[in-house]
Amino acid sequence: MAATGVHVLLLCPVLIPLLGAIFSIFGWNRRRYQRTVLVVGMALLLAAAVALLRVVSAEGIQSVQVGNWPAPFGITFVADLFSAIMVLLGAMMGLAVAVYSFISIDVRRESFGYYPLFNTLMMGVSGAFLTGDLFNMYVWFEVMLISSFVLLALGGERAQLEGSIKYVTLNLLSSAVFLAGVGILYSVVGSLNMADIARLMSARVTEGIALTIAMMFLIAFGIKAAIFPMFFWLPASYHTPPVAVSAIFAGLLTKVGVYSLIRVFTLIFVQNPGYTHGAIAILAGFTMICGVLGAAAQMEFRRVLSFHIISQIGYMILGLGFFTPLALAGSVFYLIHHIIVKTNLFLVSGVVHRLQGTYQLKPLGGLYKRHPLLGLLFLIPAMSLAGVPPLSGFWAKFILIREGLELRHYLLVAAALVTSILTLYSMSKIWVEVFWKDKPESRVFGGAPIAHRLPRIVWVLYLAPIVALALCTVIIGLAAEPVFALSLRAAEQLMDPQAYIEAILGGG
Numbered sequence: 001m002a003a004t005g006v007h008v009l010l011l012c013p014v015l016i017p018l019l020g021a022i023f024s025i026f027g028w029n030r031r032r033y034q035r036t037v038l039v040v041g042m043a044l045l046l047a048a049a050v051a052l053l054r055v056v057s058a059e060g061i062q063s064v065q066v067g068n069w070p071a072p073f074g075i076t077f078v079a080d081l082f083s084a085i086m087v088l089l090g091a092m093m094g095l096a097v098a099v100y101s102f103i104s105i106d107v108r109r110e111s112f113g114y115y116p117l118f119n120t121l122m123m124g125v126s127g128a129f130l131t132g133d134l135f136n137m138y139v140w141f142e143v144m145l146i147s148s149f150v151l152l153a154l155g156g157e158r159a160q161l162e163g164s165i166k167y168v169t170l171n172l173l174s175s176a177v178f179l180a181g182v183g184i185l186y187s188v189v190g191s192l193n194m195a196d197i198a199r200l201m202s203a204r205v206t207e208g209i210a211l212t213i214a215m216m217f218l219i220a221f222g223i224k225a226a227i228f229p230m231f232f233w234l235p236a237s238y239h240t241p242p243v244a245v246s247a248i249f250a251g252l253l254t255k256v257g258v259y260s261l262i263r264v265f266t267l268i269f270v271q272n273p274g275y276t277h278g279a280i281a282i283l284a285g286f287t288m289i290c291g292v293l294g295a296a297a298q299m300e301f302r303r304v305l306s307f308h309i310i311s312q313i314g315y316m317i318l319g320l321g322f323f324t325p326l327a328l329a330g331s332v333f334y335l336i337h338h339i340i341v342k343t344n345l346f347l348v349s350g351v352v353h354r355l356q357g358t359y360q361l362k363p364l365g366g367l368y369k370r371h372p373l374l375g376l377l378f379l380i381p382a383m384s385l386a387g388v389p390p391l392s393g394f395w396a397k398f399i400l401i402r403e404g405l406e407l408r409h410y411l412l413v414a415a416a417l418v419t420s421i422l423t424l425y426s427m428s429k430i431w432v433e434v435f436w437k438d439k440p441e442s443r444v445f446g447g448a449p450i451a452h453r454l455p456r457i458v459w460v461l462y463l464a465p466i467v468a469l470a471l472c473t474v475i476i477g478l479a480a481e482p483v484f485a486l487s488l489r490a491a492e493q494l495m496d497p498q499a500y501i502e503a504i505l506g507g508g
Helices: 003-026 031-059 081-104 107-111 114-130 134-153 158-189 194-204 207-225 243-267 273-297 301-322 325-356 372-386 392-406 410-436 456-478 480-495 498-505
Strands: 062-066 075-079
Touching (some): 003 031, 003 075, 003 114, 031 062, 031 081, 031 107, 031 114, 075 081, 075 114, 075 498, 081 114, 081 243, 081 325, 081 456, 081 480, 107 114, 114 134, 114 243, 134 158, 134 243, 158 194, 158 207, 194 243, 194 498, 207 243, 243 273, 243 301, 243 480, 273 301, 273 410, 301 410, 325 372, 325 392, 325 456, 325 480, 372 392, 372 410, 372 456, 392 410, 392 456, 392 480, 456 480
Antiparallel strands (some): 062 075
C-alpha cells in the first residue's frame, strides 16, 4: 500500500468517529438520522480497523507524523500488531453496541446527545491505542473521561449521579498522577515521544528516578484499569447507566488502562523488571482474588459482571508481570477473549431486564423455558469467562497458567485457578437464578412490568449483536491457533521494541 494510503488509514480510526460526532450534532433532533450516522460510522470504523490490521500484519509497524513534523517533535500516530488488534476489537464492540442502542436507549437520553457522545468516546479509545507520545495519550484519556462521564450521568437518575461522582473523582486523580509522571519524565528525558523516551531512558535517567516514575505510571494506569487496590470505583458505577453504556464501558474503558500498562512497561520502564514487573504480578494475583470474591457475594446481575471485570483484569496484567513472550501472548489473547465476552454478557443482562424488569437475581427465574435461545446465548460467554473448554477463555487461561508453571510462580497459578473456579460458581449462580429455576410468585423486589413477548424487530436488534459476539467466542475457541499465532507475534514485537522505535524515529 502506498505511504499516503497507510497514513490516511492510520488516522481513520480517529477521524471517522470525530466526523460521526460532528454529523450527529448537525442532526441533533433527528433520531433516525443520528442512528444511521452512528451505525454507518461504526461499520466504517470496523472496515478501517480490519484494513489497518492487515497492513500492519503484512508490512510491519506503521507510523505517521501529523503535519510532517519529524519525530520526536511532532504528533505521532503508530500502529503495531498490539495496537491494531485493540483498534479492531474496539470497532467490533462499537458496532455491536451501536445496533443494540437502537432499542435500549430511551428518547430522553437520545435527545441529550447520546450519539455524539458515543462517537466521541470511540474517538478517544482509538486515539489512546494509536498515539505515539505520552502527552497525547493523556489528551485521549481526557477525551474518554469527559465523554464517558457524561454518558454515565446521562439521564440524571440518583444512582447514576452517585456512581458518576465516584467514577470521575478517581479518574481525575488518575489523570493528575499521570500528568505529573509525564512532567517529571519530560524534565529528565526531554522528550514526550514514547520511542524517543525508550531510546534515551538508560542514558539519561538513573535507576532510582526511573523506578519512581514507573510507580507513578503504575498508579495512574492501575486506577484506569481497576487493579487492586484501586478498583472500588468500578462496581460502584458500571451498574448505574443504561445497559448499552455499561456494555461499551465494560468492553473497552478498563482495557485502555491495561493497554497503557503493557505499552509503557514493555517499551519504557524495563530497566528493573524484577521489581516493577514482579510488583505487577503480585497486584495481578490480588486483583483476581478480590474481584472474584466480590462477584461471588453479589446478587445483582450487573454488579456480578462488574466485579468480574476486576478479576479478569488480573489475568491480563499477569502476563505482563511474568514478562516473557509467551506470557505477553497470553495477555493479548486474554484481551481479545475478554473484550468480546464481557461486552456480550452485559448485552444479555439488558435483554433479561427488558423481559423481567429487574437486575436483581432473586425475583428472576424461568427464562430458559420461555426463551431457550437466550439461555444458550448467555451460557456461551459465561462458560468462556469461566474458562470451560473449548471456548476462548480456556485457551487464554491455559497459556498464562502454563507459563506460570514454567516460571514456578505457583502461588499466582493457584490464585488464577481459584479465580477460575469461583468464576464458574458465579456464572452458575446467574444461570440458576435467572434461567433454570422457576420464577418466584412474589413481586417483593418490584421492577417493571414483565414483557413475555417482544416485537420481532426488537428481538432482532437485541439478539443480532449478541449472536455475532457469541459466534466470535466460539470461533476463537475452535480456531485458537491463528489467534494465538497473531497474539504471539504481537508479544514478540512488544518484547523487542527496536522495530517500534525505528518505525517512528527511522535510523536516527
